[in-house]
Amino acid sequence: MSEAATRRRGRTGGGGAARRAERSTVSIETARFIERNIPNLEILNAEALDIIETNAETVLEEIGVNFVNNEAALQRWRDAGADVQGERVRIPRGLARELIKTAPSQFTQHARNPDKSVEIGGKNLVLAPVYGPPFVHDMEKGRRYATMDDFRNFVKLGHMSKWLHHSGGTVCEPTDIPVNKRHLDMLQAHMTLTDKPFMGSVTDPSRAVDSVEMCKLLFGADFVDQNTVMTSLININSPLTFDDVMMGALEVYAANNQAAIISPFIVGGAMAPVSVAGTLTQVLAEVLAGVAYSQLVRKGAPVIFGAFVTSIDMNSGAPTFGTPEASQITYGAGQLARRLGLPYRSAGSFCGSKLPDAQAAYETANSLNMGLLSGVNFMLHSCGWLEGGLVSSYEKFVLDADQLGALHQLARGVSIDAEHQAMDAIREVGPGGHYLGCGHTQRNFKTSFWRSEVLDYKPFETWYEEGARDSATLASEKVRRKLDSYVPPAMDVAVSEAINEFVSKRKSEMSDAFS
């Protein structure tokens, strides 16, 4: 942190203070990333883990993976000793595992506000919002295509959320901006509307290059060269396929020492076997191949073991969320990631519901709890996800983000020092007494219990007189209050102008593309 602070001072230089924006800064409290002081739940025994690991090597060796339309990748694999025939890469037993040894087990992703930099790996959990939905929903206007205004609103809500450590990436798809220009506006929003860390573009290698260039303007070129300032999402086309677009983006990020989540994207029963053990085998094979490839591009490039896994409803074919099979896979994949010594990404505010109702909350709470207890280090989608990821929900963003506070408190574990043993309180109160007024309670009540900032704790009568509002209604009001009170974080005017110029210049070089 002190190093980063020095870096910031150095970059803004002697005249930096003079060029600073005059905007008053408003204190937005952001919690430090979670450092777990509780154990993980280990649902697979050693024998099961061994079998899955052996089978994953068999998959890589016998079946192999496809690197599509990517001759450079095939050549890298040939040079590394793999058996390459056409686009199929068969990786000898043990090779991928050997190659990934250079990937770090933990890394720092820097934010422009060094207090908000995050450590990804170890016992840490970094929370980032929903990623990717083409639609948004709020209780007033319903479901509609997402726009850049929506995107900015979600970045603002994320900035103001105490429990979100990370601004994420495509918090919704700004469908009113041409596809080839979106990434510029999205990155500019993350860079200017918040000072939390963020993700880069992956929809084309050239957009990854733009992301790196914009980061050089924000952080300084030397700093970006030597530090990780983006964590981006590289999905694998499960089963066992690595397409040129995603690999092209990965190549850019790895070459620039920027972090990538290497993530199988699996609806169990469709893109992987209809069994937990089979899905885990495929996930492990895919991650091994993808992470090994990242290290072929640049040894030491920071990567995350990703697992986006849901199950399918065999009646309707729809993906389902918050289900027990997804939990089992998430727990198991966490164990596999830890055995590889890689940071782990999984879980999120998953649900299939169309509304921020009871279904949404059951499924989400199942997923969030399982994410905490499975040892996830980077949780994308940790708030705002609705309708199987098709929709970013304003109300659910606020409701979920509030629940993330409960994860922080649960992860703190149980303090057992003399003050928390509270023997003085038990002695003072005695049988039949009352603790509300005792000294121990007075000393500790402010720090003892987590409290929701959006849910209702009022007596029935008060709640009824105030309009008998359900959670979605309470959340709507919270969204409005938050957006109305938003103030951007202070920013060096010269930096923000440089970013703006870059975006304008790049846009002027492109024609509009909407697909």
Next chain:
Amino acid sequence: MSEAATRRRGRTGGGGAARRAERSTVSIETARFIERNIPNLEILNAEALDIIETNAETVLEEIGVNFVNNEAALQRWRDAGADVQGERVRIPRGLARELIKTAPSQFTQHARNPDKSVEIGGKNLVLAPVYGPPFVHDMEKGRRYATMDDFRNFVKLGHMSKWLHHSGGTVCEPTDIPVNKRHLDMLQAHMTLTDKPFMGSVTDPSRAVDSVEMCKLLFGADFVDQNTVMTSLININSPLTFDDVMMGALEVYAANNQAAIISPFIVGGAMAPVSVAGTLTQVLAEVLAGVAYSQLVRKGAPVIFGAFVTSIDMNSGAPTFGTPEASQITYGAGQLARRLGLPYRSAGSFCGSKLPDAQAAYETANSLNMGLLSGVNFMLHSCGWLEGGLVSSYEKFVLDADQLGALHQLARGVSIDAEHQAMDAIREVGPGGHYLGCGHTQRNFKTSFWRSEVLDYKPFETWYEEGARDSATLASEKVRRKLDSYVPPAMDVAVSEAINEFVSKRKSEMSDAFS
């Protein structure tokens, strides 16, 4: 099971078949109680457990507990070696722990349908519905005082729920029946409207006697003498107080070898210290004293280590549910119960919400997941709880009971046999393929994924055309369909008549009492 089946045949005797009701039996599938094949989450380390256990003994020895208005109990304690002064019982270090050694670590609670008997203890989890609310709520008629009709409806819903193993006790308070007669109607409903196991009355020792007498009619007197056919809820008046009503009921049940949950009832910050470690200390001290007392009444009487714990909102004074502190206490108490070798009761569908909305579901899912992973053996309140336990909700009963299916599936753990390894499927499908049609999927999809029977998995367009129903609306419709299709389980007419006669006779001996 075969022993119980023999018992039933024996009781109905030679003419039994002829006297059987002619009602057709409808097959209501009930899942077997959960046998966990996954580990528990152990959040306290050995040092913390040792400190809490040592402190609990200090509480018993130094501070002691009050047995109120109960000279027989005080005499039992004197005889056992405790220091009794007035109503205060100080228990020498180690004595309670020694006394509880005769309590069984696991016991069978028999149902009148022997297929539905449950094993309480070990790795098992038995699920029972909400207990105690004076109000009911449904989306159509709103919140109102509960009646005996509501009570019967909830027993019917419980009977028809695949995932509920137990019919519970006071599923709501039938406020239209005089207080002194309620237990008779409630027990009759559990005995006739379902064939799942149930709980006895605890609101007065005489009502516990009635409960035992009615069970003798249902199961046969000899059978009741030798077997456990009720598990009843004995709350401790925390802090550290054992009142004469609850202890009187416990004395009846223990003397008759019927099971009791010995359960501190704690709103943290009010009835226990405002810290997790302090609350756990008090819970352990209270359970040690209560369980030890049960063994003074009758060695070997089956008892359960109970912990009903929630936290308080220090802003409003309201109890809060599904909070991280309650989870920590529940995890920790599970560890303490296992170290004592006692079955453990905790968790449930806890929430503070006034409606079956997102708040209700977040808080409930937090509590249910934590209950499964903390090693709970008997989960009262596992469905239907609303508004801090003041309300039994029809819709939430159905929504929660559906979620209990996910707990079953999660607890099954991960199969690692050759079929579940699915290597044939991965080989068959290969890179870029699709699993939906492969042989492995066809063989396994019916048994692979848990599926909700009330939540919505439809595409947005279908859902919208069908009325854009939220979870509460879907649940309302499910409640109506279930109640409309209810058919009582077959029952020996002579037994049901005997129960009816007993209820009528006992009622005729009482005047109405409404408080």
